[in-house]
Structures are given as C-alpha cells and as structure tokens.
Amino acid sequence: NAGVTQTPKFRVLKTGQSMTLLCAQDMNHEYMYWYRQDPGMGLRLIHYSVGEGTTAKGEVPDGYNVSRLKKQNFLLGLESAAPSQTSVYFCASSYYYPTGENSPLHFGNGTRLTVT
C-alpha cells in the first residue's frame, strides 16, 4: 500500500515562478488536506477538500489554489511564488472528518520547497 504520495520531494523556485504540488492517495479517503510546516509554527492548514470536486480554505490560503478533480488526487498550486512560501508542504487524507481514532490523518512524506 502506497498510502499518501507526494511529488516532487524537493523543489527550488525563483520568485514569480509557478508550480503544482501533486498528492495522491490510494485509501479511498474522502477528505484531503494541504498543510505547510514552518519552524516553530507547527502545521497550518492551507486548503482542504471534503470530497471529489470540492475545496475549501484553511487558515493560510492566500497565494495558493487547489483542485480535486478526482477523489484520489489533490493538487496544490502556487501561481506566483514568493520567498514567504518557502516551507515544507504536507498532504494528508482521512476517511471522514477526523473526530476519532478510526479516522486519523495519514500524511505524505512532504515536499521541501525553497523560493529564492
């Protein structure tokens, strides 16, 4: 079982460039999430999706867009990268709303993005 797979693992961008981070899960989970992790700030939710074709904003959505065209995939886009978006990005999924031990978040291994 692959679980949650993120690509790429590393990326360096110049300010103003665009890119898309890919997330795929093979667990038939309804919910998918994008978090960013910065030193001393924990994990902050960027956007999430509660099912195919749906997206919603999290805590820090500015500068990012997402799409969930297929249930198993959740894409995070940066249209014009800024140095403040240098971070580690984690995708996660859960079977349903994370209210119990039966529906924890399953994380991918992260994408380390540097914007110069």
Add this chain to the structure above:
Amino acid sequence: GQSLEQPSEVTAVEGAIVQINCTYQTSGFYGLSWYQQHDGGAPTFLSYNGLDGLEETGRFSSFLSRSDSYGYLLLQELQMKDSASYFCAGTGANNLFFGTGTRLTVIP
C-alpha cells in the same frame, strides 16, 4: 479561533516517564489527537481522546479534561527512538488544528 499551546522542548532520560501537556481553545471542540514526527519525516497518528479520561496504547497514554481545556501525552519506558516532535491537534467545528509541537530529546 483555534489555538493549542504546548511546551517547545522537553528532555528526558532513557527509561524514564515524560508528560507533554497541551492546553487548547477551539470552537466546537470534538476531541484531541496526538501525532509524532521524526526529523525529516511525516507526522504519524498516536492517539485520540474524544471523551474525558485516559486512553492507553502500549507505552503511550493520552489524557483529556474538557472542563480544563487540557490534555497530555504520557510516554513511559522512554527509548532513544522516542526522540521526535509531538503535536497535539484539536478537532474543532471546521477542521483539525495543530499545536506548535514539543521536541522531545531522550538522553542516555
């Protein structure tokens, strides 16, 4: 709003017991989860408390008191491999929100 506070660092001796506290403010609170993250790795789920009281899973236990908006993770018989960051996460009305994490260092 949502906020979860936990100590930034804890150091403990191999074989000992350590407690990592978490206080929270979340609207529509459902429960408290704990996640472990080793350096360079992904967070992994440890435990969840939906009701007040203690939940035990092997060497790890987690506690919740809704009246005090407080929970903790207890690690017993510490091993070197337990050196990692530990995050509490509150399930609120809109989603799951993480604390800033506690870095646990286990020393021989």
